[in-house]
Amino acid sequence: MTPGAEAGWAALRAEARAAMSRAYAPYSGYPVGAAALVDDGRVVTGCNVENASYGLGLCAECGLVSQLQNSGGGRLTRFTCVDGDGEILVPCGRCRQLLYEFGGPDLLLETPAGILPLSEMLPQAFGPDHLTK
Numbered sequence: 001m002t003p004g005a006e007a008g009w010a011a012l013r014a015e016a017r018a019a020m021s022r023a024y025a026p027y028s029g030y031p032v033g034a035a036a037l038v039d040d041g042r043v044v045t046g047c048n049v050e051n052a053s054y055g056l057g058l059c060a061e062c063g064l065v066s067q068l069q070n071s072g073g074g075r076l077t078r079f080t081c082v083d084g085d086g087e088i089l090v091p092c093g094r095c096r097q098l099l100y101e102f103g104g105p106d107l108l109l110e111t112p113a114g115i116l117p118l119s120e121m122l123p124q125a126f127g128p129d130h131l132t133k
């Protein structure tokens with residue numbers, strides 16, 4: 001990776017950590033923050049928001065895609081997610097599907113195993129194309 005690209009990931013991680021600091025996770029005690037780069041240069045973020053009705057909790061990625069759509073849409077190109085220690089976290093299965101909708105197989109994810117395309121984190125994904133066949 002070029003130095004410039006690495007700086008880009010570090011900046012995105014900093015945004016994810018800032019979002020994590022705003023999480024509402026009183027039930028799990030597990031705050032999460034997510035940040036993504038949009039193809040027009042915007043950065044969108046999200047944090048998890050839990051609920052007294054436990055199953056209704058929203059993952060950080062839910063807030064992120066909501067902010068994406070509500071701030072003009074576009075395609076996600078890079079994504080990172082951190083836990084309460086600010087360490088890189090892989091998105092849960094449901095959230096990989098949320099990300100696939102707005103980033104597709106080429107969305108780059110920062111993972112503990114390095115930068116990987118979503119196609120490797122969600123192989124043989126079901127997506128919008130299936131509905132137009």
Ligand code: THU
Nearest residue numbers: 028030032048059060091092095
């Ligand atoms: N969580 C996320 O926000 N994103 C993920 O990808 C993994 C899990 C949240 C959900 C819940 O509020 C807490 O982490 C513990 O599972």
